[in-house]
Amino acid sequence: MSAPGFLHNWMLFPPAALPDLAAARNDAAAPSALASGGEGEPRRQTRDALLGSTDKEPKAGGAIAESSSGTALTDPWQPESRGQAMDSAGAPRGLLPRPCHVLVLLNPRGGKGKALQLFHSRVQPLLAEAQVSFTLMLTERPNHARELVHTEDLGRWDALAVMSGDGLIHEVVNGLMDRPDWETAIQKPLCTLPGGSGNALAASINHYAGFEQVTNEDLLINCTQLLCGRLLSPMNLLSLHTASGLHLYSVLSLAWGFVADVDLDSEKYRRLGELRFTVGTFLRLATLRVYRGQLAYLPVGSAVSVLPASSKLASKKGPGDTQLVPLEEPVPSHWTVVPEQDFVLVLVLLHSHLGSEMFAAPMGRCAAGVMHLFYVRAGVSRSMLLRLFLAMQKGKHMEYNCPYLVHVPVVAFRLEPKDRSGVFTVDGELMASEPVQGQVHPDYFWMVSGCGEPQQRPPPEKPL
Numbered sequence: 019m020s021a022p023g024f025l026h027n028w029m030l031f032p033p034a035a036l037p038d039l040a041a042a043r044n045d046a047a048a049p050s051a052l053a054s055g056g057e058g059e060p061r062r063q064t065r066d067a068l069l070g071s072t073d074k075e076p077k078a079g080g081a082i083a084e085s086s087s088g089t090a091l092t093d094p095w096q097p098e099s100r101g102q103a104m105d106s107a108g109a110p111r112g113l114l115p116r117p118c119h120v121l122v123l124l125n126p127r128g129g130k131g132k133a134l135q136l137f138h139s140r141v142q143p144l145l146a147e148a149q150v151s152f153t154l155m156l157t158e159r160p161n162h163a164r165e166l167v168h169t170e171d172l173g174r175w176d177a178l179a180v181m182s183g184d185g186l187i188h189e190v191v192n193g194l195m196d197r198p199d200w201e202t203a204i205q206k207p208l209c210t211l212p213g214g215s216g217n218a219l220a221a222s223i224n225h226y227a228g229f230e231q232v233t234n235e236d237l238l239i240n241c242t243q244l245l246c247g248r249l250l251s252p253m254n255l256l257s258l259h260t261a262s263g264l265h266l267y268s269v270l271s272l273a274w275g276f277v278a279d280v281d282l283d284s285e286k287y288r289r290l291g292e293l294r295f296t297v298g299t300f301l302r303l304a305t306l307r308v309y310r311g312q313l314a315y316l317p318v319g320s321a322v323s324v325l326p327a328s329s330k331l332a333s334k335k336g337p338g339d340t341q342l343v344p345l346e347e348p349v350p351s352h353w354t355v356v357p358e359q360d361f362v363l364v365l366v367l368l369h370s371h372l373g374s375e376m377f378a379a380p381m382g383r384c385a386a387g388v389m390h391l392f393y394v395r396a397g398v399s400r401s402m403l404l405r406l407f408l409a410m411q412k413g414k415h416m417e418y419n420c421p422y423l424v425h426v427p428v429v430a431f432r433l434e435p436k437d438r439s440g441v442f443t444v445d446g447e448l449m450a451s452e453p454v455q456g457q458v459h460p461d462y463f464w465m466v467s468g469c470g471e472p473q474q475r476p477p478p479e480k481p482l
Contacts, residue, residue, distance in 0.1 A: 094318045094388040094427035114207060114248035114466070117149035118176035123166070123190065124213065125157045125182040133181055133213035140235060141181070141211060141242045148246035152179070157186070164193035167203075177207040177466065179245060183214015184270050188445035191255070191269050191463065200335050204255075209245045209466035212237050212374065216281075216446050219270050221376075222369035226251070226383055227468025231412075233374040244468050251469040252461035254368050254384060257336060258444065261345050261453040265336070270445045271372065272456065274433060275309040275363035276302060276394070276403075278443040303404060306362070308396040310436040313356040313364060314349045315391055315428040316341055339457045341430045349432055360396035362403065362422075364433055366456065367392065372410075380413030384427070387460030391428045398422035430457040 126134045134156070145152060153175070157163050167178070167190050180187045187210055194203040212220035217233075220241050225231065229240050256268040273281065280302050343350060365372070367390040372378040379390045394403070402420060409415040416425065432455035442449040 094385050112250045112464075114176050114250065116248060117151065118248065119151045119153070119174075120177045120179045120209070120245070121170075121175040122152045122154045122179045122181060122211075123157060123163050123186065124154060125163075125186055128182045128186070128214040130215075136213065136235065136238060137181055137211075140238055144239070144242045144246055150246060150248075157182075161189060164189040164196075167193035168196055172203055172206050175206075177209055177245075179209040179211055179466075181211040181213040183212075183216045184219050184446045185214065185216075187219060187269055188447055192267050195267050195336055204463050207250050207464040207466060209241070211241050211245070217374045218371045218376070218446075219369060221371035221374040222270075223465065223467055225370050225377075229468070231375070231377065237374055241466075245466050247466075247468065249467060249469070250464045251467035252386070253463055253465050254386065254389065255337075255459045255462035256366070256368055256389065256456050257339050257459060258454055258456040259339070259342065259345065260449070262450070264449075266444065267336070268366075268368070268444050268456070270368055271443075272366040272454070273363070273443045274311070274365075274435070274451075275361055275440050276306075277363050277365055277372070278441050279307070281443045281446055282441055282448060299407060303400050306400055306403070307439065308360050308362065309364075309440040310359055311361060311364070312359055312432075312434040312436070313361070313393060314353050314432045315356075315426060316350075316353050316430040318388055318427045318429060320352050320354075320429075337459045337462070339430075341457045342432075342455055345432070345434075345453050345455060353430075353432075354426075356393070358395050359436065362394040362396055362398055363392075365392040366390070366428075366431055368458065375411050376407075377413030378410055378415075380416065381425070387429060387458055388427050389429075389458045391426045391431055393424050395422045395424070428458075431455060 122137070124133055124137060137154070155166065157166075163180070163186050178190060180190055187208065190208065191204070194200060194206065197203045210217075210220045210223060217237060220237055221231070221233075223244065224237055224240050227240070227244055232240065253269070256272070258264075258266050258268060258272065280299050349355065365378070367379055368384065370377060370379045370383060378392070381390075384390065394406075398420065402418075402422070406415045406418060406420060406423065409418065415423070432453070434453040435451050438451055441451050442454065
């Protein structure tokens with residue numbers, strides 16, 4: 019799931035015409051568990067074509083199917099150039115091998131409930147041409163994917179592909195980070211194939227690759243083509259801590275207030291696909307609420323103090339959150355505290371899109387170790403809020419220069435609700451309303467992407 023959503027042409031080159039992007043790479047791979055679809059021919063702007071080859075037949079009635087193949091932040095929106103990391107064999111770390119074998123985790127009930135059908139009709143034929151063999155595993159319940167990847171032998175696969183909404187890849191990443199070998203596990207490349215009602219991460223990857231903004235089957239085909247191209251890119255990871263002691267990770271967003279309530283309220287309309295968010299948005303606008311809380315953040319360029327590893331926040335697993343102090347203590351003096359305490363929404367966003375048709379961050383892709391912080395202060399009218407959300411479809415909402423809408427690039431944040439009204443969602447998944455803080459970690463895991471620009475420093479092979 020993701021946040022509310024509102025309401026072409028590139029050639030599919032034959033495999034022989036496409037560059038072999040992974041001629042000499044041999045890495046290992048992945049874990050195990052949620053899904054939906056649409057319609058149309060994929061389109062993209064001018065960019066190098068990406069393709070490869072695959073083949074596989076799921077066992078009828080089974081949850082698992084096998085296939086074998088036949089053949090420093092000066093500009094927060096411009097990532098610094100980084101050279102490709104190398105694997106132990108000396109091949110480029112930013113490429114999947116060819117041929118390669120992936121574990122596909124699919125939620126047959128996600129979105130409109132058509133994910134499995136779309137996988138067979140749209141995804142599988144492209145994988146077969148690209149020498150990408152796969153094992154298909156269907157999830158059966160919430161957190162099933164998290165359980166599977168927590169215990170899976172990741173060395174059996176070159177990558178993990180997740181066909182569902184944003185909630186399933188959230189499960190997978192948290193399952194990987196909860197493993198005893200989390201430092202190695204989180205290096206397993208991931209791929210998102212949109213199959214849920216909220217496909218914000220897939221839409222962001224689609225945008226970074228230079229494709230036009232599309233939805234449904236067009237978006238699914240574009241993301242499948244990226245998997246066939248085998249190109250990898252490092253992604254930021256948000257580490258979160260709550261007052262109740264919960265420590266979790268986000269790959270996309272944390273929302274509080276209007277956006278989170280729409281996500282929750284629209285659950286009953288899940289069968290509508292992404293249209294559920296449009297319905298939920300109009301219903302919530304009719305009963306617009308104000309949410310009281312204290313918001314503070316660490317702006318880009320202001321990280322002047324680093325807490326010792328012996329800090330109370332030091333964790334046995336995961337990266338050290340050295341910019342955070344315990345929630346019971348005041349934020350450090352070099353942080354910015356927002357004077358207002360009445361909000362319509364607060365949104366922390368790691369990527370460009372909040373839904374397949376919600377281009378929330380048109381200012382550009384975040385640099386390593388940076389995330390977007392948006393908030394809307396109380397006092398905004400229903401009509402202005404509606405105009406902002408409608409304009410967000412094309413990324414034009416910032417052009418209104420609305421005085422109630424604030425955007426800041428940040429490294430860390432803290433949000434403390436003053437009452438129990440409203441809920442949090444993390445990557446679209448419901449979380450209790452309680453004080454929460456988080457810090458972004460740069461280039462922390464790998465995802466299939468169309469962004470193949472050379473990069474200046476390699477993403478860490480081990481967590482920072």
